[in-house]
Amino acid sequence: MKKEEIWSEIIKERDDYISTGKINNKCFCCKSEIKLSDGCVQYPDFDLEDGFLNNGYYIIKICANCSMNNHPYINYVVDFFKNFINKELIKERDDYRISIKNIHHNCICCDKEIPKLDGMIGDKDWEGMWGDGVVDKINANYGSCFDGDMYVIAICDKCIEIKKRTEVLKYVGNYMFPENYPGIIK
Numbered sequence: 001m002k003k004e005e006i007w008s009e010i011i012k013e014r015d016d017y018i019s020t021g022k023i024n025n026k027c028f029c030c031k032s033e034i035k036l037s038d039g040c041v042q043y044p045d046f047d048l049e050d051g052f053l054n055n056g057y058y059i060i061k062i063c064a065n066c067s068m069n070n071h072p073y074i075n076y077v078v079d080f081f082k083n084f085i086n087k088e089l090i091k092e093r094d095d096y097r098i099s100i101k102n103i104h105h106n107c108i109c110c111d112k113e114i115p116k117l118d119g120m121i122g123d124k125d126w127e128g129m130w131g132d133g134v135v136d137k138i139n140a141n142y143g144s145c146f147d148g149d150m151y152v153i154a155i156c157d158k159c160i161e162i163k164k165r166t167e168v169l170k171y172v173g174n175y176m177f178p179e180n181y182p183g184i185i186k
Contacts, residue, residue, distance in 0.1 A: 006076040027063035029071040105154035
């Protein structure tokens with residue numbers, strides 16, 4: 001196989017993954033089924049900044065046998081990830097950053113704009129990193145006249161401070177360090 005044919009096969013596997021959601025468990029080189037106990041080398045074996053490679057679109061598996069015997073396709077696979085993917089994903093990341101410049105929610109208390117700073121392609125309306133505030137989804141549970149409804153809510157950092165002091169907001173801990181707040185977050 002030529003390099004271009006191998007590269008297009010990698011892109012085909014990506015397209016199959018996007019349409020089915022299933023990662024191919026066959027060796028890219030010899031096409032043998034890879035069992036969990038067999039072990040394999042997975043490409044890419046490096047992370048591209050911002051986690052854009054972690055979207056799972058490009059996952060190529062090579063069985064231990066092909067890897068140990070240095071199958072000729074391996075060089076093409078490595079070359080693909082070093083060249084084609086880096087350029088494609090860096091462009092995708094840059095396009096995404098441009099697209100989020102105008103995304104924001106307004107604080108429910110003071111109406112201040114809370115801009116989206118960063119996130120991942122495919123984020124829900126409330127997901128990602130937000131500037132000077134919190135944006136999240138809330139659910140109306142049984143008992144509310146809004147049972148089952150979901151809303152995106154935003155509150156700026158300044159209003160969080162004010163509402164904490166006046167005990168309108170109850171602080172229950174920090175999800176990154178739950179061990180510092182025993183019994184509060186489970």
